[in-house]
Amino acid sequence: MKIGYPCINWSIGCTANTTFRLANYTDQLLLEKSINNIGCLKKILKYNLDHDIFLFRIGSDFIPFASHEICNVEWDLMLKEAFIDIGNFIKEHNMRISMHPDQFVLLNSEKKDVLENSIKELVYHAKLLDVMDLDETAKIQIHVGGVYDDKEKSIERFVKNYKKLPERVKARLIIENDDKSYSLKDCLEIHKKTKVPIIFDAFHHECLNNEEPLAEAVKLASKTWKKKDGILIMDYSSQKMGERKGAHATNIDEQLFKKFLEETKGLDFDLMLEIKDKEKSALKAISIAKSMKRL
DNA sequence: AGTTGTCAAGCTAGT
């Protein structure tokens, strides 16, 4: 099991998510920020290596405005050496990378331009992982999307649009059960029609489910992953006390996490901790997992 | 130097 955290490391004093305003766009600025982000990512990965953290999510702003029509610069070619260097580091240490395009990426949108922009954004994500020469275990996770007052039709639209995606996107795309609209069961229905692997979000499953116990749900999701996809990735969080249902906790609840590890005993997966204090909780989780002989 | 409003993109629930 690899344990990791998304996008930000608060300990090392740099971020791999620096960006700028669209109004200020220049190719020069894009390259400058990207180089900064690549440099910081390397620092984060080194930190991770030193702390037994082998899973990390790269933020979507890594190459700012990469999928926007204003961007004509060939960042993948111009920064190729740096990408290869990062990729080598990742491969050399057997790390795993994921990405998570945000709420605007909707493969089941009823609007043509939303779909087009979504595909462009997915192509950018795939290109980034490709240029680092990572294998197909490096994944891009999205939600199914909106319901648009008709879930069955919206699922059909997802399936239809999924089938038209470029192969290099399909090779990495995975879908996530969400906390409001599309449950694990819905995702499994989509999987049947597309073969897209399902990233299982344990916290979302608590918010929205069809009575499947945790271990059973994990097994169902695991079966959607082929050998070339690697083992199941799971997102983990817990409820932030006093906030709306679905709000992510600020730090990991050690008791709940122990319970989680017990309930998933014998199951194989990589674990992404979607918890606000990031690497701090990852370190705690790793220490707990070691004490329970899971690492 | 510190504070505050704003940022490419959408959907949903509530008024």
Added chain:
DNA sequence: ACTAGCTTGACAACT
């Protein structure tokens, strides 16, 4: 028909 909230850091303009 319209707006706030999601979730949330980081930029950029303004004290």
